[in-house]
Amino acid sequence: MTRSSSPFDNDLVRLLRSSGPCLTIALIAEMVKAGLSPAAARQRIARAGDSVTRLAGLRFAHNARFFFLSEQFGRPSFWKAIEKACKSHGPSYWGAIIGLKARGGAFPLRLFPGLCGAPLARKGQLSPERIIERLQAIHMVEQITDEASGERFVVFQPPQYRTAKISHIRAQLAAEDVVLHGMKEWCRRLGLASFERIRLRNDEEPPVVSSITWDFSGPSYARPLAQPLKGTLRPGFIVADVNLGKILDSNEVAHFVRKHDLASGPRNVAPIMPFLVADGFTATGFSLARQKGVLATTTAQMFGEEVAKALRDLINLLSNAGATAAVNPEHLERVMGSLTKIEGAAHNLRGHLFELAVGALVKDVEGGFLRAGDELKEFRTGRAAEIDVLLDRPDDKGVLVIECKSKSPTSRIGLPEIQKWREDRVPLLRSILRSRSSFADKKLTFELWTNAPIAGAELEWLENHRSEEGCEIGWRDGEAMKAYLEKSTSKSLIKIMNEHYFRHALVRVIPSQQ
Template identity: 45%
Template sequence: MPNEIQSLLQDFGPGLTSDLISVLVENGLSSAAARKRIQRAEDDYSRMSGLRFEKNARFIYLTEQYGSRQFWDKFEKACYGSGKSYWGALTTLKAKGGVVPLSHFPRVAGTPAARKGQLSPARVLERLKAVNVLEEFEEGERAYVRYRPFFLGIENMAVSLANEIAESVALEGIKDWARRIGFGSFGKFAIRGDEQPPQVAGITWDLTAPSYIRPLVSVSQKGVKPGFLVCDISLFGSIERPEAEAFLRKCDLASAPVGMPSIMPMIVGHVFSSDALELLKGKGILAITLRNLFGEELAQALRELVVMLTDMGARASVNPDHLLKVMNSLTQIEGGSSNLRGALFELVIGSLVKDVENGYLKTGDRRQDLVSGRKAEIDVQLDRGEQAGVLVIECKAKNANSRVSESDIRKWYGDRVPLIYSILTNGGSYKGKPFRFELWSNGDFSASGLKWLTEQPLVMDGYTVGWRDGKALKQYADKAKNTSLRTMLNDYYFHSPLRRVTANPSS
């Protein structure tokens, strides 16, 4: 028969010890007696060890309740009431699809890096990892953080990565817009991805800039002190009230220390719920949609970018004209074209080889090797039938005067090719088909890398290897039937002059 504490946990669900003490006090016990009763029953329940809430409360539960929908709802409710640093991080992380690069977590946590009485982002992450709420993992060459109860696997991963790219492009546009209208000092904008992270009051944002707009400036005997424009962007979905509350808390933390400069907070999204918009505007926050900033064409193009980066290239491969339209729209954003070209290169190449050679196309396919357990992303995979076999292309988009390095070439040849070959052949569906692996770039290969590559065996057991540099790619693109593909490559990827022809003769 369950004791009193077990019965309360069965009736009310998991919760904070402080909440159970309140229930026991309502039933006639003193606070001290209620606390003692919970302590004496500690063998009959479990607790999140190492995670303390306000007034030293602990989150406790019955073993069979762990991991249920009720469990996580109650945990978030406990964080909202008595652990706002945890709640803010989890709420913002969920609003981004449940996963972000590890380097972005300080922005998600929204707490100061070093301030007495406040948990730093590193400490928030450490504590939530310790109780298995957050988890670090590696995908490719990057480390990520995910919210374990919420994360939905590869689909959310793909959408989150696509939104990261769309947000990077949009942030360049926001930076250009804010500079042109004088919201911040022209040459002093900091943006997500910069070598120095955008921080104000020790808190990380997506974009910051000192601002001399009159309401933000303070004047003293030491001179004029600017305020700051601070901005976050969230394109995963609609910005709802919880995300808006988390952003407001972040703004309040930035303004709390005495003597801190004034801030002008801005949050940008595709759309805001009515509750979120009312809350933000009521607190004096600039809540701006991409449509209001850039107009309908660019806002829609950013949505289409996410779609194209998450549907394995299916739409891009059958509609290169649409892909060109999106690229033409988004390259209007000053500074965003570099991010865009790299993100879309594999889609352009996938569409090109399908147009020239036909076959069944996949792009950006993330797979795991059954033998080693390692993961790999396959940029372009074209199944050309039993005779021609499978063509697998690694794509390296390069800016003008950049080259594919020797280290990249060695890694592709010695690591990525055998790994992807193992992934595709151990599953069974491609066993027996001829395989061709190629490294394609719109730029040049480094001289040392090319020399090394030409000295390696090009015919292996089960597959062959080849490559194309920018000039060889341009020759291949001339075979395309669809003019939009040639236009995209000519306008956005080919650099002049190209100094060397290095298509492998047998490709």
Template identity: 45%
Template sequence: MPNEIQTLLQNFGPGLTTDLIGVLVKNGLTSAAARKRIQRAESEYSRMAGLRFEKNARFIYLNEQYGSRQFWDKFELACYGAGKSYWGAITVLKAKGGVVAVADFPRVAGTPTARKGQLSPARILDRLKAVNVLEEFDEGERAYVRYRPFFLGIENMPVSVANEIAEGVALEGIKDWARRIGLGSYGKFAIRGGVQPPQVAGITWDLTAPSYVRPLVSVSQQGARPGFLVCDISLFGSIERPEAEAFLRKCDLAAAPASMPPIMPMFVGHVFSTEALELLKSKGILAITLRNLFGDELAQALRDLVIMLTDMGARASVDPDHLLRVMNSLTQIEGGSSNLRGALFELVIGSLVKDVEGGYLKTGDRRQDLASGRKAEIDVQLDRGDDGGVLVIECKAKNPNARVSESDIRRWYGDRVPLIYSILTNGGSYKEKQFRFELWSNGDFAASGLKWLSEQPLAMDGYTVGWRDGKGLKRYADQAKNSSLRTMLNDYYFHSALRRVVSDPSL
């Protein structure tokens, strides 16, 4: 027969010990007696080990309740009421699709890296991992963290990565806009992924800059002291009230130290819910949509970029003319083209080989090897029919003067090719087909890498290998029937190299 505490947990669900004490007090016990009763019944319930809340409360539950929807809802409610640092990290992570790069988690957590009385992002991550709320995993060459309950985030992985790319392009535009109108010191902007981390008051943001806008400046005998512009961006979906509340908490933490100069917070998204917008504006936050910042064309181009990078159907049959329009729009953003070249190179190459050779195309396909459990992303895969076999291309987009290194070449030949071949042939429909693996780049290959590659066997049992550098790719592109493909490659991947040839006839 269940005891009183078990009955309470069955009726009210999992919760904090302080909440149960409150129920018992309402039923006539004193606080001390209620606390003792919960302690005496501890063998009848479980608790989240290692996770303490305000007033030393613990989150307790019956074993059969663990992992249910009610369990996680009650856990988040407990965090909201008595563990805001945990709640903020979970809320922002879920708002971004449930998965972010580990390197970006401090920005998601929104707490100071080192401040007395506050949990650091590293401590939050460790504690939430310890209780199976968050977990780390590797995808390609990067480490990610995801919200574990119900595996939220696994299916959103491509969308989250695509939004990260789109946010990077948008941040370049925000930086250019803010420094042109004088919101921050022109040469002192810090942006995520840059050399200097964008931190203010020990808290990580997407963009920061010292600001000499008059309301932010304080003057003393030592001279003028600037305030700071701080900005976060969220493009996964509509910004709802919980995400807005988490941003406000982050701003309050940044403004808390007495010695901290004023900050001007800005939150950028595609769209805000009415409730979120009203809350942010009531607290003096600049809540700005991409359409407000950049106009309809650029805002739509950023949406289209995410769609092209995530929807497998659209990616497999992407319209080269539409792709060119998106690139032309987004490269109006100063600094945006360098982010786009790598992100869209495989789409351009996939569209190119389909245009030239026909067949069935896949790009950016993430697969797992059944034999080893290892994962790989297949940049371009073209099934050319029974007679033509399968062409698999690894794409390396390079900035002017950059080369595909010998280490990249060795890794492709010795690791990626055998892994992808295993993925496509183990138990799959491609088992009897002939494979051709090629490494393509718009730039040059390191001479030492080409020398090493020329010394390796190029024909193996079941597949052959080859490569195309920028010159070879240009010759191949001349066969394209669609002029937009040639225009994209010439303007965004070959243009600098062509200018060098014109300026130096000896090349």
């Protein structure tokens, strides 16, 4: 319903132009300063016409409304005022905004419940789904699909919010997974949590305690968390969030404190011990954590400076694999050697770094210009694809494009994975590369590399699908990669491939005693 102009609109317009967009409570305070009674001020606001705009989509505490002028919408000052209003009268929205800012402005949709800190289902509280829905309604956030992985992400929509590249977010999450596995092992060794019941954020069963989602959770029978109950011990809980994206300040700590308060609020909830892990904290952030009883700790404090530095190096390596494709093999060896000491993290870590190791290997053996992890788009269809390794070889040998599949040496690559590469990715990448002038006339070779065996039905299928117009098709399994490795002159690369991909601890055979 359209409102007509009101004789009181000029006063409101003047206030909004001088004070900026704000909640009704702020407008009332300004009117009271000018001599009106609170009741008269509320009446003027209620009778406001269409010269001013009421924000639709967000509901604030105490029935407060957010007022602004149409020309103010979308300006940096508008979004700053929204944040201020959410902090004072919309803490559920504020938690989501602060959480997303702390994560670089983009985060996987599946992990949003932990980021926003809202209860999954609790009377009187907004759910994570409702929070996203309302922030989307005012165009503060939107959902996008990362074409390289197919995963949905929540990102800020206003341009003044700096949004990190999705590749950087994925790299940060990979490093944080290493920390979470390290915490799991730490809790196991101390007996701080029931090892088999610890849950991490990427587990099939998410780490939820008291309807709040965390990055880490586990029941604990340690005093004083465990409590007697009918002749048995009722466990408390260890929970943790990990953020390696920035030095956390008081806003991020306050958001975590609110998560813990929401989890501990209901009656009969067992004690919950909260850990907040980061690269570091500002003085005010750390002080607030101590004041509120939060165990704020850094990766260096938990694992030592060597591992902390290796985690930072890992993020840098994975954030822009194309720019770091020609990474010094000795540096890659140090990072992998430091981080694979953390039990449980090794398998995922090897997968993340396999393409860098393969890229460094082919460049060492064949020379040429190397790129890794590049995302390219086909202009005709708009489809995108990520190239694991691309080597533009010297002496007119053409371009080698490698799809990397890291496996445990005891496992095998499945036929569906092979078929997807051969029938979908190869034609798409061939089309993309042929449309680029730098590759239009060059010989193209597409190969699938895996450290696992290729045999049986998978090998037979590949043999029957070698032909592809305008390019060559090939593959190397673990045995073929070992033979190729013999051509390398890099001791670090030989050590990386042998220790982490061909005969790592998961498959070493201990000779029986005679």
